[in-house]
Structures are given as C-alpha cells and as structure tokens.
Amino acid sequence: MPKTVLLAGAALLGLASAPAWAQGPVSGTITDARTGExxxxxxILLDGAAIGTTNPAGAFSLAAVPAGSHELRITFLGYEPLVRAVQGRADAQQLSAQLQPGGVLTGEALVTASRASDRTATVYTNLSKQDLNKRNFGQDLPYLLDQTPSVVVTSDAGGGVGYTDIRIRGTSSTGINTTVNGVPLNDPESHGSFLVNLPDLASSINSIQVQRGVGTSQNGSAAFGASLNISTLDVRREAYGETQNSFGSFNTWKNNVSFGTGLVGKYFTFDGRLSRISSKxxxxxxxxxxxxYYFSAGYQNKNTLLKFITFSGREKTYQAWNGVPEPAITGNQALLQTYxxxxxxxxxxxxxxxxxxRRxxxxTYDNQTDNYQQNHYQLHLSQGLGSDWNLGAALHLTRGFGYYESYRERRRFTDYGLQNVIIGGDTLTRTNLIDRKWLDNYFYGGTFALNYQPKASSAFQATLGGGWNRFDNDHYGEVIWAQYAxxxxxxxxxxxxxxxxTDFNAYARATWQVLPWLGVYGDAQVRRIIYKIDGVEDDQADVTTRVNYTFFNPKAGLTASLGHGQQLYASFAVGQREPVRADFTDRQPGYAPAQAERMNDWEGGYRFTRADLSFLGPNTAARVEANGFYMTYRNQLVNTGQLNDVGTALRTNVARxxxxxxxxxxxxxxxxxxxxxxxxxxxxxxIQDYRDITYDADYNPVISAEGRTTTISYSPSAVSAHTLEGQPLKGLRLALLYKTVSRQYLDNSASDNRSIGAYxxxxxxxxxxxxxxFMKEIELALLVNNLLNRExxxxxxxxxxxxxxxxxETFNWYFPQATRNFLASVNLRF
Structure with a gap:
C-alpha cells in the first residue's frame, strides 16, 4: 500500500500540466515502512471511492486517472492511512509508497493485536473488502472464502444461502476461532459460528484474516485448525451511499442499502446498513x-477513537439439516427398501x-422451521499512549433467542411429562404433536490489548491482552399442540x-528483530474455563455438569530474510480446548466421558513476494508460498458420523x-x-489405534477387538482452488474459479461405502x-455456479x-449441492 500511494501521488501531481482530457494509468507497490515487506x-481510494486493493504481491494498478485534482488515500489494517493530493496526466506513472505502523485512529488496535504478520512465523491469508465484494452476491460468508487454502464449504439447502459450514484442514467451525473486532463470535457451548444468524455480514466487513493451525492467541474458544479474524472497524472520511441487489436461481434475492456520513464536525462518523436475503x-x-442491520457511531480525535457498533440478524429457515437418504442420490431401489x-x-x-x-x-410440516435472532452490541476504545504505545479495549453484549418448531408423530405422553389418555375402554399412550425447542441466552464481557509499537525502531514489538466473558443460556422445550391434549x-x-x-484468558506476545535478517516470535496464553449445566434434557435425562479447565498455550517462531522479497519461517504452538456441550449431554453408549483436547502444531515454510518482475512483462507481480504443517493430537474429539436431533455432529475422543x-x-x-x-x-x-464401535439389534455397543490406523472423518487428502481472471476491456473482468476436493469419509472406518466422493x-x-x-460507480455482475452442471x-x-x-446395515444421509445456477447483481455506489 505505501508504495502505491507515493507512486500514485507522484504521478497525479505531475498531471497538472496535462490537457484537461488527459487520462493515464497509475501503478505501483505498497510496503511496510519498517520491514520493506x-x-x-x-x-486504494480515489476521491473517497474504493477502487481496488493491492494484490498478493502488494502491487496495484489504476487503469486511468482523469485530468484534474484528486485525493488518493491508501489504508491498511494496523497502519496509518496515507493521503496524497494528485493530478491526472496523460503518460503512465510508476509509484511506490510505504505505510507507517500505527492504525490507532482506525480503531483497530484490538484487532491488530491478534493478527498475524510476516514477523509472527505463522501461515495466514488476508482478504480485503474488495476481495469479498467480488463474490458477495448473497451467499453466506464461507462461500466467499472458498478459494482460500485448505477450505471446504457446504450448504444444507444446497445453494449457499441458509445454514452453511466451513472446514479448514478438515476442521469444522467448532474448531475455527471466529472473532468480530476482537470479540468472540463462536457459541461458547457448541463452539460453532452460526453465520446464518448474521446474514450479509460480509457487506459490513472491512477485512478478514484467515490463520491456519493454532495461529496467534485469540479471545474466545481455542483455534484448533484455524481462526477467522473479522474487522468491521472501517473509518470512511467521505460520505457515501451504496445499494447491492442480486437475483438468481431458486428465487434467490439479496437487497441492501448502506450509508455513511463521513466526518461530521471533524470528529464524528455514522455508518449503517439494512439487508434482506431470501431463497427457496x-x-x-x-x-x-x-x-x-449494521450501525456504528464513532468519535475520533487525534489520539482517541471511541466507537459504538450494533449489528443484528434474524433468520427463518425451513429445516434442511436431515439431508437425503443415499437412495435419493443413487436411485438404488433395493437399498431404498432396506431403509x-x-x-x-x-x-x-x-x-x-x-x-x-436428490432434492x-x-x-413436510409447513412450519418445520428454525427461527433465531441475535443482537450484538460493542463499544470500542482505541487510545494512543504517547508515540510508542496504544490501547484497544472493548465491552460487548450479545443477546440471542429463538426456537425451532417440529411436527412429531406417535410420541409417548410420558416423554413429555404427560398422562396417558383414556377414551372409553382404550388407553392411548402416544400422540402426534408439535413442539418448539428454545434457546434464550446472553453473552457479555470485555477484551483488551496493550500494544508497544515504537515508530523509531522496528526491532521489538509487544502486546499484552486478554478478556473475560460470561455466557448464560437457557434450553427448554414447549408443546404447542397435541392431537390428544x-x-x-x-x-x-x-x-x-x-x-x-465463564471464560478468562490472558496472553503476552512479542516479536524481536535480533539481526537485520533474523526475527524471533514468542506468544503465551493462559485460559481458564468454568462450565456448569443444571436441569434435564429433552429425553428427561439429568444433564447436570460441573467442569473446570485451565490451559497454558505457548507459541514460538523464527523468521529469516533471504533477500529482497524472500523469507523462511518456522513455528511451534500448543492449542488446548474443552469439549462442547453435546460431548457431555449426547454421549453415546459405549463411549467414555469427553476429555479436553491438546494439539501440538509445527509449521514451516517459504515466502517469495515481488512486485517488479519485469522479465515477465511490464508491471508483473508474483507471490509464492509453500507451507508444511504437522499437527499432532492427544484426545482429539473426532466425528463419529452421527448427528443429534438438531444436526449437531456427535464426537468421541481418540487417544492419538x-x-x-x-x-x-x-x-x-x-x-x-x-x-x-x-x-x-x-x-x-x-487416527492411530482406532477401535470401531458398532451396535447390535438392540442398539447395544459392540467394540471391535483390534485397533488400527485409519483416516480422520471429513478430512480430504487433497483440496485445491484456482482463479484465472482477466480484463479484456476497461472495466470488464472475467474470471474462472475451479475447486477440487478429494474423497471424504463420513466416519472413521475409512470405508468407501461410508464416504463422500471426490468432486x-x-x-x-x-x-x-x-x-x-452522476454517481461514483455502477457495477453489473454475474456469477454462474457449477458451470459444468455436476451432481x-x-x-x-x-x-x-x-x-x-x-x-x-449402514444408513448414509447426504447433502446434495445445486447443479448449474446463477446469481446476477446490480450494485450502485454514490
């Protein structure tokens, strides 16, 4: 970014003497002022309008800058924004710029405290708002991350709207730590991030960092395969208005309106969004x-930023979490008869x-729906403390409530605490009924990060941070109708x-440039969890639980510069986490009580980044990375392949x-x-020394006699993603996106007849x-999913x-994905 700004600035300044009609391209590179990375x-913003981002090599290119005076602004998370007054001119211009670390005035001190960089010896991918907008046609956030490394996404409804999930390195959302502005998003009991509760959140996201492996210390549940660090803390100094409107297959609609006041009275900003997404x-x-909806109000002074953010989502989805039986996929009539x-x-x-x-x-009950609302409130403070220190702190409250409604056939009265019904001389023990299962919860707490970031020297940087969070959740069920009351x-x-x-954590992290070419990274976290459950579950079983955990999670790494744009890195990290609620309440016969998991994560790799590969052509940039990982587990909780009655995967510990x-x-x-x-x-x-558990005719567990090494469920051995994008005409961009996923096993038997085929x-x-x-931008876009119409x-x-x-007998149920389908959008920016 920095190089881009200076390059663009210099180019535009020289345009003053050009004819009024002159337009010329501007390109360049943005780097870190400390490290040169x-x-x-x-x-990149021109006159307040975001017109692009630097590519993975830090390079950017503006096809044409009109004649006249313009403001070029470059922003990047954790860095001071750079602004230049520029003039358009006819000839091509090459610019470069360097951004200074800081970012206090962006309000993101809390976010940058937990983000990785090339100095932390971890593996990560950064995505900007523009990167997300390229595919933001209304599908859920996991689908916008589909082209990032090691990612597999899925949709219950088949089209990416409604309940979706993401796996990274074979780890589901229960092992992916997700934060929004440094505030935990994962449900504290299930560890999942139910993004269906926050539809169109992507339209308010400023940037996302996807860390793989344990990564840096985070607030909330442990990262056991990856973390998603989401930031919505954007400060836009110019007033704006936007609307995004999409329509597509399966009567899918997305409509939103966003606005921002820019700076009001030099100190205040207000931003908002309203969204609606629907699909059959x-x-x-x-x-x-x-x-x-999303709304934020901020106060910004020289060394202080105070920002209030509230966002909410309400979802009503017809339940699709049962999937379809295997004969619906294969057409096997004999197998259908077995079901x-x-x-x-x-x-x-x-x-x-x-x-x-397959559809x-x-x-069939017309109100077999899931209904849930989640309201988020965050108050953020970023405070500069002299030239070298800054503090980020946040208070947060999340209010969640909702139910899912189900029609039940021939249920025992006694299962619902009801008396049998006597009609004449007959005693009825069962009835058809409709029930609702409710969640009613509050999640609240605070987080902080104290950052030492000296501008005079880049040799040593440090962060001290942590948080305290509390989750209160009521689970209950109601009968709203019964055939026999x-x-x-x-x-x-x-x-x-x-x-x-209750979840408390504290961490300390530092990077030290020991030599100009050698850096050291250290990170240590202590996490304390106190978890209590009181009462009975829907099967009338007493689920009273009392567990406490204390985890110490150290991390360390080395980085070595090999010259311009080249780096070697290696790291070791420990991650530990507690079982989820279902591991306690839905434990299956034959399985031992759930234990906490531990992972040792070894990472190492090579990065090459250059924005000046002129031998490949003018303005050619490249970035290459090779990363190796070795994650060893003790007592890993792996999916058995079964689900509970609300679609939650059931799990069991495996020793190694x-x-x-x-x-x-x-x-x-x-x-x-x-x-x-x-x-x-x-x-x-x-999994080493794994022992299958099967069941006899009375559903009593039978443990296999021999242990063996087998493949972990839902863990493909090969995943790839490729995007080829070209601009044949000014303003017109065409892209092909290709995704491959190898075979996945539904349980830990490594049996092909219990698997998902490669696709x-x-x-x-x-x-x-x-x-x-008459406006800043009109964008017309089309996305054709599954172009080759694969089933x-x-x-x-x-x-x-x-x-x-x-x-x-084996009974497999699957979630088919949509055949060829489309989404078209018209986006207007004022």
Missing part, C-alpha cells in the same frame, strides 16, 4: 428468509424419494436446563491422531490485465464497472446397526 490487500433453496422445502424395512423411512417417504430424487426433503396446557414446558460458562501436509499457494499478475491464483493442499490425516466444481464470474458522471454432495452423516435382515 509487501502489504497485500491494502485499500435448491433442496425442496429449504427456504430461507434472512434480515439484518423402509428398518423404519428409517416410511412407505410414503420412500415414494417421495422416488418422485423428488428430496424429509420434512392429555393434561397439557398452552405452551406446556416439558424440559428445562440452564448453562453458565495427527494431520500433516503441505499447502502451496501462488499468485501472478501482469499489469492488472490478467492474474492467476492457485492453492493446493495435500495432507495425511490419521470438482467450476464457477464463472463476470463484472463490468462504469463510472458515470455432487459436499457433506453427510452415517450410522448403522444389525437390521431386520439380521445383518449389519
């Missing part, structure tokens, strides 16, 4: 109706499978339990397991006319940008037992 993802879904009866013979499907269900095929929905009353409550979880592999990423761009980015992950994911998906994207005189599944689950035939 490139800054990919820095935002690819799967039958898998509709989503999603609404959200019927064993009571997994009724005869009517089987007939619907034949009619609906079959298990549920028994002794029930309106909204009969049939179970109730409450959970309280590991993930090891290599991640290769590359990017090359020629004069902003054509670019290619690729990433490939090859990994070996194994490849090709998407096509086109964007055309206009800059008319594939990306997720599933399995279970088995001795069936009616007297043989061991």
């Amino acid at each position: 490139a800054l990919p993802g820095a935002t 879904g690819y799967m039958n009866r898998a509709a989503s109706d999603l609404k959200s 019927v013979d064993n009571g997994e499907l009724s005869a009517a269900d089987a007939e619907r499978v034949r009619q609906e095929g 079959y929905s298990y549920y 028994s002794n029930s009353f309106i909204n009969q409550r049939y179970y109730f339990n409450t959970a309280r979880k 397991s590991y993930r090891r592999g290599v991640e290769l990423t590359g990017f090359v761009s020629a004069n902003d006319k054509i670019s290619l980015s690729s990433t490939l992950t090859l990994s070996h994911n194994r 490849q998906v090709l998407d096509f994207r086109v964007r055309y940008t206009l800059h008319p005189s 594939y599944v990306s997720n599933g689950y399995t279970y088995g037992y001795v069936g009616a035939s007297g043989r061991q």
